[in-house]
Amino acid sequence: MNLVPQTHSTESVAKDLAAVVPPHTLIADTETQVVYECDGLAMYKQPPMITVLPESVEQVQAVMRYAHQSGIPVVARGGGTGLCAGAMPHAEGILLSLAKFNQIQHIDPLARTAVVQPGVRNLAISEAAKIHNLYYAPDPSSQIACTIGGNVAENAGGVHCLKYGLTVNNVIKVEMITIEGDEVVIGSEGLDSAGPDLLALMHGSEGLLGVITEITVKLMPIPERMQVVMAAFDDVTKAGNAVGAVIAKGIIPGGLEMMDHFAIVAVEEYLQAGYPTEAQALLLCEVDGTPAEVEEHIAAVTQVFEQMGATSVRISQSEEERQLFWKGRKNAFPAVGRLSPDYYCMDGTIPRSQLANVLLKMAEMSERYGLRVANVFHAGDGNLHPLILFDANIEGQFETTEEFGGKILELCVEVGGCITGEHGVGMEKIRQMFTQFSETELTQFHAIKAAFDSANQLNPGKGIPVLKNCQEYRSVGGA
């Protein structure tokens, strides 16, 4: 892909932009822009040339038209919680923050939909829908801070996606601005539209195809009752098998999460969720539905866990206790993060039957690289989050960590899985794209990108690797 030539000074761009959007929407000074230099993956940093915080769709269009005419890259930014450096700015580009698009425009309780602006926080939708006894199902652990626009761009998941799906399964319509500044409506208030599924294509497209300015999401009725079974195991293989056994029973839990010993201990020290610290693996299994249904399923799940060798089984006895069980899981990243100056979160997926094998190999690698790993796992859908602990102040340790992380992802692909289940590729996993895809496949991706953005101005350098780097990356990978 052509790199955009650097022919613009910040001053001239600021001046040009001030002619098309109100000056107070622009930030051009270095200090104020520091907050935008990275997303949730802080190891990757790059201040933008200029930041714009538009307040209307017309302003987004004006910025896009200007950028398009001038050949300036545009990087969209939601909550900045991404974990793949997808929202990391471009040195010669405009950082387009959707932070001011924070309005829930309309909730239709009978049709169970909400029309929201992209900068609305994920959790805010459920909070607003609550009076109608509805909620928005996908719940990434970052839900207090991440935005629905970023969720669409990453096709975010969460702890409830085995039963309720990812973002792509819960959005029916988006409005987006193309790099030319045109407004395009994709999807409708119905459940499908004629022609290829562009709505699906937009999900997980990481800001490379357009800037999303409005989203219509589906809302679900809040289950009458939710209860969590927490089961401890003295062996991860047993816990892995127990997950399969629940599903074999014909039960699809609302959430089914696993943590390894390291993560359990870290969480318990951090916030005393009542986790059994002697366990080698912990399963949290939430069932939801009508009270009668929940009762039936709780009994079945408990029985399965006991049969599969659980050393202890606890059932949440109140809403507070259920929240407490989840609080531990949802705070697993910061809890593990406390044990080390820095941590690096991976996001591979595997067939569930490979769990024990992958954990074992990971433990061997951990030994070899001399870096500790904690594992939290969306066990129901095979999405692993190994957290590698390191210290960025030790020279070369981040590089070692990255190499270790890369090896974990390659292992996931080797056993039939993928390099990312929900965090996206961004800048971070660009090398591993060569592990998962062939050059012809990557070329096809570039062709699709060009159909939306022929000059490669939208979030350039992210998501899909440039082919000329292929040989270099493959040989590094093989070393």
Added chain:
Amino acid sequence: MKQLIDQVKTAISEGKTLRIEGGNSKAHIGRATECSETLSLRDHTGIAPYNPVELVMTTKAGTTIAEINAELAKHGQFLPAECPDFDGSATIGGTLAANCNGAGRPFRGALRDLVLGCYLINGKGEHLRFGGTVLKNVAGYDVSRLQSGAMGTLGVIEEVSFKVLPRPAMEITVSKTCSAEDAITTMNKLAAGSTPLSASAWVNGTLYLRLAGAKTAVEAAMAQLAMREEDAEVWASLNTLWQDCATEGRYRLSVKSTAAPSGHAQIINWGGAERWVSSDATLAQMQQAAAKMGGEARWIGAAREDEVNPALPDALKALHKRLKQSIDPRGVFNPGRLYSWN
């Protein structure tokens, strides 16, 4: 597979066009097209070794929905999209391409929601893999789901991986006589509450509801609704609407579930979101009505020269054209099947 790729490559080099065909059950869906030859996937069948607890199945594109259903049933599982099987002739590839889904769609998702990955032969004759065979994968653009609704214009679907689910422990159909307006209100109100619905439809003055889930939940809901029990026949008959349109064309409206019924003779499915309308109106007229209902109208009936899908705004149309170009630069696959201009 080599045969398929060879046929595509030969077509490209000879400047031919290909009509992609699975079971040919959906010849009436989409526009009438003239292609130099047929690329058949009818014999390109087979289910890869399948481990039920993984909740994933992978099959060659020519495998029929009927075969898939039969294999899943052996393990107490099913394809939640309940795709119409067209008397056994519909294939998984054609079903995905036509985005053809059954009554459970609003509650359990469409085939596009279940698709995890696919192998595709693009318009350069390249065999490409997208997505994966695990439940989550966000690397690269979602070219697998993109195929849904593309009617084969964006390449030959060669293999598909999709999510499957355990069958609910119990499923019961109930009904009551009521007007279309009342049916729409009831369907939506129930869906917004805790009733364990898995389908709802209104046919010939009767509202049908299907309850699914744990035995206790279904029984409690039945007691609460106090409606008459029915056999499940109605859901199968709704599925055959797609097929029936070959002889008696209809408009299919995909609209907001709460939209008031249009004045036409119609069948309402998908909790209000799908409406099958028999009318002499033109597509443009029907589209105007559907747009007011928050959605769109398509013609499903004997293949014709005229457009069968609604007109698109310029910017979106341009995107569709460039997307087609990006995957099938020479326009080898199903030219004109979706739109006269693509």
